[in-house]
Amino acid sequence: MTAMIPRKKLIEVSIPLEAINVASAREKSIRHGHPSTLHLWWARRPLAACRAVLFAQLVDDPSSWPDRFPTEEAQDIERRRLHRIIEDMVPWEASNNEMILNAARWEIARSVAWSLGEEPPAKDDGKAILDYLQTKAPPVYDPFSGGGSIPLEAQRLGLRAYGSDLNPVAVLIGKALVEVTPKFARLPPINPPSRATLTRGGRWNGKGAEGLAEDVRYYGQWVSEQAEKRIGLAMAHKPQS
Incomplete structure (x- = not known):
């Protein structure tokens, strides 16, 4: 070289x-x-x-x-x-x-x-x-x-x-x-809705890390919803002072 x-x-x-x-x-x-x-x-x-x-x-x-x-x-x-x-x-x-x-x-x-x-x-x-x-x-x-x-x-x-x-x-x-x-990079998302779409014959046209980004959004929203449910449930059963 x-x-x-x-x-x-x-x-x-x-x-x-x-x-x-x-x-x-x-x-x-x-x-x-x-x-x-x-x-x-x-x-x-x-x-x-x-x-x-x-x-x-x-x-x-x-x-x-x-x-x-x-x-x-x-x-x-x-x-x-x-x-x-x-x-x-x-x-x-x-x-x-x-x-x-x-x-x-x-x-x-x-x-x-x-x-x-x-x-x-x-x-x-x-x-x-x-x-x-x-x-x-x-x-x-x-x-x-x-x-x-x-x-x-x-x-x-x-x-x-x-x-x-x-x-x-x-x-x-x-x-x-x-x-x-x-x-x-260039890999499709693995979250259930996206995976179901791909299984039905859908095509993944994402670029770069868009598949990962889609999974982060999906599972981030899932964690947020679960946390809200559990925190809300705990607050509902908290004894009133």
């Missing part, structure tokens, strides 16, 4: 801070589906900022490739194009947009490939891009991962992601976000 030559990265030159700041600030008001609803971890890093910074750390600045972008004008045009990719991927709505994420993954794969003297997979071959990143892109390790934002976003960008923390609560959050969820 050819050694990668260190090159100046996009983050060393410029990134679209305004778009990143807007998306990061907006995350504070999101109350559905955001990892912060799993546990309110202090100093949680905004997902938008983590996604943008990881991208900009791994994608080469055009000035690193004078043979491909020989003039300052050509470099500036390419830099602005990369900025638009970041602007597209930082909003919360883009978190699970495969078209937008695949475009970002391809840019990372391109920088990795060029540094190895190779060409990246085709832009429209999402699986090949992910395989390439998993095999040849540098892994991301966050030694103090806390709420897990950095490993989560590294994984979203198709990278191998690792995290650690001294706090056992942080470790549990990280495992739930980064380690456990991918094991159920």
